[in-house]
Amino acid sequence: MSAIRKKSKGTLIVLSGPSGAGKSTVIAELLSERPDIYFSVSYTTRQPRVGEADGVSYCFVSADEFEGMIERGELLEYARYVEHYYGTSLKVIEEKLEAGIDVLLEIDVQGAATVRQKCPGAVLIFVMPPSFEELSRRLHGRATDDEQVIEGRLNRALEEFRQIPQYDYLVINDSVPEATQEILAVLTAEGCRVEQRIPLIPMLANQELVK
Numbered sequence: 001m002s003a004i005r006k007k008s009k010g011t012l013i014v015l016s017g018p019s020g021a022g023k024s025t026v027i028a029e030l031l032s033e034r035p036d037i038y039f040s041v042s043y044t045t046r047q048p049r050v051g052e053a054d055g056v057s058y059c060f061v062s063a064d065e066f067e068g069m070i071e072r073g074e075l076l077e078y079a080r081y082v083e084h085y086y087g088t089s090l091k092v093i094e095e096k097l098e099a100g101i102d103v104l105l106e107i108d109v110q111g112a113a114t115v116r117q118k119c120p121g122a123v124l125i126f127v128m129p130p131s132f133e134e135l136s137r138r139l140h141g142r143a144t145d146d147e148q149v150i151e152g153r154l155n156r157a158l159e160e161f162r163q164i165p166q167y168d169y170l171v172i173n174d175s176v177p178e179a180t181q182e183i184l185a186v187l188t189a190e191g192c193r194v195e196q197r198i199p200l201i202p203m204l205a206n207q208e209l210v211k
Helices: 023-033 063-071 090-098 109-118 132-142 147-161 176-191 194-200
Strands: 012-016 075-081 084-089 103-106 123-128 169-172
Touching: 012 023, 012 109, 023 103, 023 176, 063 075, 063 084, 075 090, 075 109, 084 090, 084 109, 090 103, 109 123, 123 176, 132 147, 169 176
Parallel strands: 012 103, 012 123, 123 169
Antiparallel strands: 075 084
16 A cells, blocks of 8 residues: 655755855765655756766756746746855656655855745755854865965855845754754644645545634
8 A cells, every 4th residue: 555645745945055064965964864855956057076976966058058948937936156056856846746755955145035036835954054154164274275275165155144034944053863863853843834735635634623
């Protein structure tokens, strides 16, 4: 016997946060706990970095291809950052959500604001370290960027922090396992919303419930 579907549609989850917040690590942990979540791979026009695979890290396309996707309305959101485009496929996300599959996006605050406008039911989660000092320590600890780049990332983080009130949930990533469990708790609660479950219960779906 197949499992009973517990909600009518998938949940669109948007995860944002500054560089150095540990988003990638949290996402990896989250997907290991919930392999049924579809992680949407963004499109980009930048060149692959060492260790990145096409279709896994990003879908790498040319600027002409990306601009064609914009013209055809194929993107849920897109942005231009450091001379390169980044964007999210709309078609794939719609198909997954209609099939009852949760979809996870990792995008910046600009993209999250666009998703909020187009998909009011999306759940926006902001991930940040426990302090600005810790963020600075993590960025310096990577030893992959020069001081000017790190300073730029820290300044951008301050701008992103100002957008936190636009999000539904704030997760402090002091511990990856704890941050992951908080996000899992959010997803469980969102899946139990009345509007998600009533359409699946015949005795309720065809009645006008008394409010």
